[in-house]
Amino acid sequence: MRSASGKTGRPSSPTSGAETEQAFIAAATRLFAERGFKGTSIADLARELNLTTASLYYYVDGKQELLARVLETGMADFLARLQDIAEGMGDPREKLERAVENHIDFVINRRDVVRIFLRYRGMLQDSPREHYQGLLDRYQLLFTTILADALGDSMPDIDIVLVRQTVLGMINSLIEWYDPAGRLPPDVLRSQLSRLILERMLRRD
Amino acid sequence: MRSASGKTGRPSSPTSGAETEQAFIAAATRLFAERGFKGTSIADLARELNLTTASLYYYVDGKQELLARVLETGMADFLARLQDIAEGMGDPREKLERAVENHIDFVINRRDVVRIFLRYRGMLQDSPREHYQGLLDRYQLLFTTILADALGDSMPDIDIVLVRQTVLGMINSLIEWYDPAGRLPPDVLRSQLSRLILERMLRRD
DNA sequence: CCTACCGATCGGTAGG
DNA sequence: CCTACCGATCGGTAGG
Numbered sequence: 001m002r003s004a005s006g007k008t009g010r011p012s013s014p015t016s017g018a019e020t021e022q023a024f025i026a027a028a029t030r031l032f033a034e035r036g037f038k039g040t041s042i043a044d045l046a047r048e049l050n051l052t053t054a055s056l057y058y059y060v061d062g063k064q065e066l067l068a069r070v071l072e073t074g075m076a077d078f079l080a081r082l083q084d085i086a087e088g089m090g091d092p093r094e095k096l097e098r099a100v101e102n103h104i105d106f107v108i109n110r111r112d113v114v115r116i117f118l119r120y121r122g123m124l125q126d127s128p129r130e131h132y133q134g135l136l137d138r139y140q141l142l143f144t145t146i147l148a149d150a151l152g153d154s155m156p157d158i159d160i161v162l163v164r165q166t167v168l169g170m171i172n173s174l175i176e177w178y179d180p181a182g183r184l185p186p187d188v189l190r191s192q193l194s195r196l197i198l199e200r201m202l203r204r205d
Numbered sequence: 206m207r208s209a210s211g212k213t214g215r216p217s218s219p220t221s222g223a224e225t226e227q228a229f230i231a232a233a234t235r236l237f238a239e240r241g242f243k244g245t246s247i248a249d250l251a252r253e254l255n256l257t258t259a260s261l262y263y264y265v266d267g268k269q270e271l272l273a274r275v276l277e278t279g280m281a282d283f284l285a286r287l288q289d290i291a292e293g294m295g296d297p298r299e300k301l302e303r304a305v306e307n308h309i310d311f312v313i314n315r316r317d318v319v320r321i322f323l324r325y326r327g328m329l330q331d332s333p334r335e336h337y338q339g340l341l342d343r344y345q346l347l348f349t350t351i352l353a354d355a356l357g358d359s360m361p362d363i364d365i366v367l368v369r370q371t372v373l374g375m376i377n378s379l380i381e382w383y384d385p386a387g388r389l390p391p392d393v394l395r396s397q398l399s400r401l402i403l404e405r406m407l408r409r410d
Numbered sequence: 411c412c413t414a415c416c417g418a419t420c421g422g423t424a425g426g
Numbered sequence: 427c428c429t430a431c432c433g434a435t436c437g438g439t440a441g442g
Binding site: 161163168173174176193200201202203 | 244323370373377382383400401407408
């Protein structure tokens, strides 16, 4: 991506590319989450950024590149948090608790990105697809490791991958129904769901 | 919907409307699940049915009607199964087990419809949307009732709606990762997931 | 059920 | 030669 600046046609002073990139990713994230990937046109994105569609093409190759940026930056951040937890202090059980609550918080606080993860990752192609898949694989492997360390051999008869996907799946499903402004405030939701997972489903017998 | 018949342009003998409807719903289900709702064109659907796009419009009002048919017939079937379980024999705990395993089986055996439920129900509008939402509400209410009967007051400190959404969410998430031809055969998956839910997460203390 | 089309919009690109 | 864009339009396809 190159850097954009003002709203007018003047050559305009160069702004930092990082700032521009932020704006593009934020706009794409909002629109893809709201209208869907196919439901968002290049014109929609350009309008959001106060550009013409032609100008948008000066910065990006197309919607696919924007989707890749959204997914890669979001997933990289998500993975970094889990790595901090894995490498941080605490016993295995505490790390699992933090990993679970981190995942819950991510789904609640970054709804738009998570919605795009879950719905449109399949639209990625070629090398962006492989790169994103690599980050996702690392996240899942790391989560499995944290899970296995915390569980020990307390659940020998159940497949560890099934457990991991089930835990992540129940948290991810928040995106479909949870309303932070609803009956259950975020901190209550987090603690109840966390207890349902850790003190019930994954309790050591 | 009217009824279609052969592949040629002859007025062709009237076949049962039911047979035609089946073919339309089957084609729409396959394509929407494979390519997405917006990713499926009217031309794609017509080709699948050996019709021209213009002819397709003779039978249906458009993609929205097909989506509504797919969702309503699928959801009605899904609800009927749960009603049979609720009204059938057995104690509350057995009914809950059947309800859970029924849901698992539905996700495994009717992947295409479930994928459309989860991804494209939001694209419905107006009265089809309300009708579908009504069926979904009834399913969720019935599931909550079965859940509450089975749990009694064994989990007084956790919100029953959170429990319901969590149970349904973890089962629904199978659509994202479970491969019936993979490492876990369907019957093993069903029994392990069922036990994870019933004997662990919802165990009576 | 087909042929012959439409208004509009799609993602993407031309020259300047 | 490069940057940062613009107005206008390209070839095709959407639903109807």
